[in-house]
Amino acid sequence: xxxxxLLSVLIVEDDPTVRLGCEQALQLEDIPxxxxxxxxxxxxxxxxxxxxxxxxxxxxPGMDGMALMRRLKEQERALPVVLITxxxxxxxxxxxxxxxxxxxxxxxxxxxxxxxxxRRALEQRRLTLEVAALQRQLHGRTALEQRxxxxxxxxxxxxxxxxxxxxxxANVLIHGETGTGKELVASCxxxxxxxxxxxxxALNCGGLPENLFESEIFGxxxxxxxxxxxxxxxxxxxxxxxxxxLDEVETMPINLQIKLLRVLQEHKLERLGSNQLLDVDCRLIxxxxxxxxxxxxxxxxxxxxxxxxxVVTLELPPLRExxxxxxxxxxxFLQQAALRYGREAPEADRQTLSRLMAHDWPGNVRELRNVAxxxxxxxxxxxxxASGDTPPPSLAEAVEAFEKAMIAEVMRRxxxxxxxxxxxxxMPKTTLYDKVKKYGL
Numbered sequence: 001x002x003x004x005x006l007l008s009v010l011i012v013e014d015d016p017t018v019r020l021g022c023e024q025a026l027q028l029e030d031i032p033x034x035x036x037x038x039x040x041x042x043x044x045x046x047x048x049x050x051x052x053x054x055x056x057x058x059x060x061p062g063m064d065g066m067a068l069m070r071r072l073k074e075q076e077r078a079l080p081v082v083l084i085t086x087x088x089x090x091x092x093x094x095x096x097x098x099x100x101x102x103x104x105x106x107x108x109x110x111x112x113x114x115x116x117x118x119r120r121a122l123e124q125r126r127l128t129l130e131v132a133a134l135q136r137q138l139h140g141r142t143a144l145e146q147r148x149x150x151x152x153x154x155x156x157x158x159x160x161x162x163x164x165x166x167x168x169x170a171n172v173l174i175h176g177e178t179g180t181g182k183e184l185v186a187s188c189x190x191x192x193x194x195x196x197x198x199x200x201x202a203l204n205c206g207g208l209p210e211n212l213f214e215s216e217i218f219g220x221x222x223x224x225x226x227x228x229x230x231x232x233x234x235x236x237x238x239x240x241x242x243x244x245x246l247d248e249v250e251t252m253p254i255n256l257q258i259k260l261l262r263v264l265q266e267h268k269l270e271r272l273g274s275n276q277l278l279d280v281d282c283r284l285i286x287x288x289x290x291x292x293x294x295x296x297x298x299x300x301x302x303x304x305x306x307x308x309x310x311v312v313t314l315e316l317p318p319l320r321e322x323x324x325x326x327x328x329x330x331x332x333f334l335q336q337a338a339l340r341y342g343r344e345a346p347e348a349d350r351q352t353l354s355r356l357m358a359h360d361w362p363g364n365v366r367e368l369r370n371v372a373x374x375x376x377x378x379x380x381x382x383x384x385x386a387s388g389d390t391p392p393p394s395l396a397e398a399v400e401a402f403e404k405a406m407i408a409e410v411m412r413r414x415x416x417x418x419x420x421x422x423x424x425x426x427m428p429k430t431t432l433y434d435k436v437k438k439y440g441l
């Protein structure tokens with residue numbers, strides 16, 4: 001969905017007859033509109049992802065329209081706010097414009113006047129959002145290349161997907177093996193979104209005992225249970241207006257999956273020991289190394305929660321499938337480690353690079369970072385490989401190991417179909433047959 005499709009008008013008017021008239025006038029012009037009867041209700045609708053404008057009466061019960069405008073401008077200065085003033089109230093209208101109102105509409109007003117002001121404000125809003133999105137993308141692409149390092153097609157595609165979905169409110173499911181960088185990707189999604197001024201809250205679901213999990217994620221009131229001496233704000237509430245990242249989400253107890261699903265559907269939560277519903281607005285990013293759809297079919301994960309999480313899925317490739325990135329990643333980690341330890345970074349020779357390229361990397365990028373740390377300290381790249389041990393493979397041996405691993409991986413992806421494998425590798429069938437025989441595949 002584009003920004004233009006999301007643009008809407010929020011009408012704040014306590015008179016139900018006037019509010020209905022405003023809604024109908026805009027709806028007849030195919031302008032999306034939401035009507036509320038108070039400033040307090042309006043604030044609940046205007047979050048970080050609000051792509052629209054606000055038209056509010058100045059005279060409201062409780063917080064008035066001028067105070068509402070000031071609150072909204074504190075949240076986002078560029079948000080167009082149109083104020084509705086009483087007949088002949090010129091002084092108040094002038095003050096509203098000085099305080100930052102986009103325009104004002106004097107009662108009584110015609111439907112045409114309301115629609116004209118709304119269209120102009122929406123057009124300004126659309127342009128502002130487009131410029132902001134372009135600026136974030138231009139800045140983000142360069143910064144993202146420095147954080148998600150690599151030139152392989154898989155990692156380039158991943159960076160593009162991140163830029164495409166970062167500045168939306170869509171829930172994201174990140175799937176990848178241990179050590180592929182799931183939390184780093186989640187952090188990037190947060191940083192390149194308009195929620196980046198608010199909290200990024202990360203929680204490893206597998207690192208908490210079940211009896212503490214509910215309190216940790218939903219929070220609790222004082223004396224809600226034995227040992228609960230004071231109120232605790234849970235992770236979801238702490239992530240309000242920001243992003244909540246749940247790692248190893250497949251380990252979340254089933255009964256708590258039901259509560260999380262309710263929060264995602266209703267945008268409300270209840271602390272333990274409380275009967276009060278709290279409004280929450282956080283984007284959820286979940287990560288797993290398991291097949292959640294399969295776990296759902298087995299009854300080990302709620303399918304309805306899976307579908308709620310699986311709006312966007314990002315697949316993180318294992319390091320063995322993007323070996324061309326290994327030298328670049330290793331050099332980056334090596335420089336970081338040398339700087340941290342206050343040492344000059346040693347130069348990786350041909351033998352070291354051969355070892356790195358031939359390794360299978362079961363721990364993925366995390367394992368490579370660990371290897372770079374050891375190398376920066378003058379230790380062997382792989383534990384137990386002291387100097388004088390088995391000599392490192394030659395360049396030819398390393399190339400053969402890489403070729404064997406690549407062919408085996410592509411064959412696995414195509415269920416052993418050699419015709420499809422030859423197409424995927426852009427390799428003649430006869431050459432592929434020879435290599436399969438040579439490597440005993």
